[in-house]
Amino acid sequence: MTKNKELETYFSLMLASGSTALYNFVQENELFKGYKVGVSFSAKDFADKHQYKMIPAEVLLNSLVSLGLLEKKNDQYELASVMELLSGNYKNLSAEYWAHLPTLLKTGTPFKRMDAVADSEKEYQVQVKSLEWMMTPCAELMVEMLAKTRADIKTKKDLEVLDVGAGSGVWGFNFLYQNKDAKATLADWPAVLVVAKATAERKGIKDRVTTIEGNFHESVWPEDKFHYATLGNVTHILTAEANKTLFKKIYKAMKPGGELVILDAYGEVPEGELARALYQMGLTIRTIQGRVFQPNELKPWLEEAGFKTFEFHSLNVVPRSMGMLVAKK
Template sequence: MTKPASALADVFDQGIPVLAVLGARRAGLLAALLERAATAEEFATDLKLDPLATRLTLNVLVHSGAAVHADGRYQASPELAERARNAPGGVDLHLNLFDHLPELLVSGEPLLSMDGTLEERGRHYAQVAQGLGHMYPDAAAELAEALERGPYGLGRGARSVLDLGAGSGVWSLAVATRMPGAQVTAVDLPPVLEGLRHNAAEAGVEARVSTLEGSYFDVDLPDAAHDLVILGNILHLETAGDAERLVHRAAAAVKPGGTLAVIDILGSGPYETNPVRAQYALFLAARTSSGAMYSRAEVTDWLAEAGLTGTRTVELPSAPPHFTCLTAARPL
């Protein structure tokens, strides 16, 4: 009987494909594959690489799904090309973060400050927000449908939606598309909102979307003014104290009978016990100084302390496995 592969065996077995991708990126081969199709010899000549090592690396890239090989020529696979176009920050951001791990181990300093000053946040999220939007359209549509049909008191009569830290607008624009009467106010930093306005126009809902530039901690928000308030994928950027403060701020903007929806990387226990969340925690440390993941229990407590009740989990089948959506309502 064959012994099942262990997690450690998987790491060593998959190490060569990962190293091939990282090595190809550092040597300029990955960028060249994204630009054109060529033979291994042509790539080696153009990039001043060893011909044999180039061919061997390209073959590993083919078998790992990063490249395709036909008629003696190699080029980026459709999946790699799609990731380069639409992944948050493109392919380079993820690979840069992987490369930064040795420095992170020594200094503890992240490569990026995605939770830094407003200027830093605006600059970094302008680069990744659109990519994040490409990751979640199906999950956002599922959330909008659940909010319309589920026990949340919204339905097609929802009139006012507030999206704090809106990013690409993927969550609130899905609600606006699903609920024709919904008026959306999207709050984010100026460089980020440029992309959101474009997305609203693409979705045909720009007439029902207004933007409010600034930090979600500082902009003026009227109390009890919105049927739905969304905190989409932002709590993990904040310290526990600031995340709790943001939940309270969002809850204060919910009308009686309205709903607060929190979408984030939430778990039922310590992240150390879950391999996906443990990996995400390391990835988060490479791009934030103080970011953290919180449990469902913590967020549920914050919602209750903010005066909301009836906390529920909304199932989003298309969301990544580490994503959770919690909703809670302000009593009438």
């Protein structure tokens, strides 16, 4: 390891440690309880409310601006919109998962069993709204990249999209946003699809959305219907055999020449290396046997199902960990 690399590693760890310490201090002490996004306040207001000394209070606020938790204009501060998300399920940044790591290492017992059929609906129901927000940049870029070489995405009058393990519908809906005549069919658990239905209503696309509710391994789908299918963040919670079976089922549902887009944390953007590693660690903590299958592992299974040609693209947007494998029938 070179001296520069050593320094980069040291400062990266220092920044991560300091950022985490500041964030935890904010949440543990409920510093912004009662504050609203869009309502400004001064450093003096903040210091007086908490009975803090003015100079360290102002330095703290400026540090939180640098972290992206606050915004500052002139001498006024206000909460960044991300603080709304951080007041919900993701407030503690999944700290309880990481606290389970010693137990996992000693016993092999995961903190959750999100890949177990009996648990998956309940677990993903809690997470689906946040995942919609997190994956939107990737979903937008996915359709944008595909549309560069596939004119039908924006112009085809009867375009049909199947979104398997749809969750919030973020993958399938982005086809509909680009084509006013396209229709999407979402397959997932009923409780999970509640968010997708609400989004479809809010976006004015509910008349173009159909749902197939239940275990998508067992539910019945139409055959030879879909021009595109999406499988976003699903293959990593399935076994190899379950993936093979699912690929065959999707293949039957697609029109000749249709394309399946598989999205997962296997992008190749260098800036996403740490995100990919931590994602796999988190996956190990919260599943029985979940792991990110790489494109070279998925391709033989897709070929076995009947898919013929493939292309791969990294998605160079936040979180910079994602990639998409496109398989053509």
